[in-house]
Amino acid sequence: MNPYTILGGILVWGASLAGAGWWAHGVGVNAQKVADQAIFDRYETASREQETAANNLLHQKEQELIELVLDREALTNQLEKTHASAQRTTNALRGELAGERLRFAAREDSCGKSGGSTSRAGPDSASNPAPALVELPAEIEGRLRELAYDADTLRDDYALLYGWSHAVKCSAASP
DSSP states (O other): OOHHHHHHHHHHHHHHHHHHHHHHHHHHHHHHHHHHHHHHHHHHHHHHHHHHHHHHHHHHHHHHHHHHHHHHHHHHHHHHHHHHHHHHHHHHHHHHHTTOOOEEEEEEOTTSOEEEESSOSSOSSSSSOOOEEEEOOHHHHHHHHHHHHHHHHHHHHHHHHHHHHHHHHHHHHOO
16 A cells, blocks of 8 residues: 555545544534523513613602692691691690680688689679689799690690691501
8 A cells, every 4th residue: 555545545644633633613602602602592581571660660660759748738738737836826826825814713711721622703692792813923824824835736746746746647557
């Protein structure tokens, strides 16, 4: 046999091995690319589904928050109107009672001491004389009026805060 034929055969056989390896490598790489792309497509689909679900949940929660804010604003407005009305009433009563004097009927008991009475001034019977009217000093009367006004104002403020906190507590408890 001719050494060139043997060498040519070995070269052809080596070239065929190299070509088959190159072809197999290409097929393997392409097959892996297809498999990887399928995995990436599944992840991308799952990611899009999660993103869509998250966006829907976000929009739902945003809408709930907007509704809650609007409810709270309406509640606050209503409570402020009620508070303003209560303050007007308190101020009107203060103005009406400003000219009135604080007095009570005093009568003498059997020991000669005077005692307060919650009944109106006037004779109880023919044998009892009319009780004397006792007025408080102006300074004490003024302080009592201020104390009563402060208490009424505090009551109005407390009603506002109680109404708001009770409404918020009740709405927070409901889902």
